[in-house]
Amino acid sequence: MHFKVSLGSELVQTFRFIHYVKAPTTYTVKLQRLSDSSKDSPLTEFKAEQTTIQAPAAESNSGTELSLGVKFEPNTIGESRAILAITSSEGVEYSCLLYGHGVAPQPQPITRIQAGKASAIDFRNPLSEKAEFAVRFDNPCFSLANKLAGLLDAGKSVQLQVKFDYSEGQSNTGRMIVTTKGFPAWVYYLHGEK
Numbered sequence: 001m002h003f004k005v006s007l008g009s010e011l012v013q014t015f016r017f018i019h020y021v022k023a024p025t026t027y028t029v030k031l032q033r034l035s036d037s038s039k040d041s042p043l044t045e046f047k048a049e050q051t052t053i054q055a056p057a058a059e060s061n062s063g064t065e066l067s068l069g070v071k072f073e074p075n076t077i078g079e080s081r082a083i084l085a086i087t088s089s090e091g092v093e094y095s096c097l098l099y100g101h102g103v104a105p106q107p108q109p110i111t112r113i114q115a116g117k118a119s120a121i122d123f124r125n126p127l128s129e130k131a132e133f134a135v136r137f138d139n140p141c142f143s144l145a146n147k148l149a150g151l152l153d154a155g156k157s158v159q160l161q162v163k164f165d166y167s168e169g170q171s172n173t174g175r176m177i178v179t180t181k182g183f184p185a186w187v188y189y190l191h192g193e194k
Contacts (some may be wrong), residue, residue, distance in 0.1 A: 001084075003072035003100040008126045008186060010073040012049070013083060017094045018063035019055040025088045027053040029068060034081035034097070044128055045080045047071045053086065074102025075128040075154070077183065091120050104184040112191050115166040118145040121188055123178060124157040131180045139174030141165050142190055164192035 005011045019025065029048045051071035058064045070084060073114060080100040087093045113119045117134040125131055129152045135144055145161035152158060179185045 001070060001096055001098050003098070005072055005074050005100065006103050006106040007074055007077055007183065008105050008124065008157055010071055012069050012071045014067050015070055015096055016065055016067045017086065019066050019092075020058050020061075020063040021055070021088070021090055021092060023090075024058050025055045025057075025090060025092070027055060027066075027086045027088050027092075027094075029087045030087070031108045032083050032085065032097075034083055043082055044102055045072060045074050045102075046082045046084075047073070048084065055088075070098065072098070072100040073126065074100060075126055077102050077104060079172060096181040105186040107187040107189060110189045110191050111162070113162055115164050115192060115194050118161040118163045120146040120159040121162055121176065122157055123160050123186070125154055127154055127180075127183075129154050133178055134149070135160065136177050136179075137174055137190075138177065139171055139190075140187065141167055141170050141172070141192060142174045144174065145194075162190065164190070166192065166194050 001013050003011050009142050029051050031046050031048055033043045056065055082098045083169055084096040111121055130153050132151050135148055138140055141163055145163045174190045176188040176190055177185045
């Protein structure tokens with residue numbers, strides 16, 4: 001399975017397989033990192049939606065189709081590889097190579113902000129470690145109503161309260177730009193309304 005996802009986003013795909021055993025079976029789901037250099041580090045970018053799959057007895061020689069959702073959520077830009085292994089006590093094994101490619105963050109759709117009111121924009125640290133993020137705006141009519149607190153834990157989300165102060169003759173559009181060291185910026189388009 002191949003995944004191509006921007007940093008800060010996720011993608012779920014379905015792995016399908018055929019169960020041929022003529023008895024009810026429980027399959028165990030495991031994910032293992034494929035990269036030699038980081039085999040001991042925890043596998044955080046791929047996740048299976050279930051750790052076990054209950055299969056009913058196959059009623060014919062055609063078998064029964066089963067499926068499993070696999071999520072890829074990159075924590076860096078670059079590639080990640082893993083093996084999905086689905087096994088049963090009857091000795092049946094299915095495996096699939098998972099190839100994920102994390103790419104630069106994509107610009108986010110327009111958020112509309114009423115003048116004098118703050119609007120919440122969710123931001124999550126997609127990295128595998130704590131990081132400090134900076135927020136800036138390319139239009140002085142937009143600002144943060146709350147201060148972004150220092151280091152943000154890996155995987156933690158915060159709500160950035162963005163406010164718009166209407167000013168005659170100024171543009172009512174802008175961008176919120178979130179940055180951290182060593183990564184491209186996350187860009188959020190903003191539209192202020194009177």
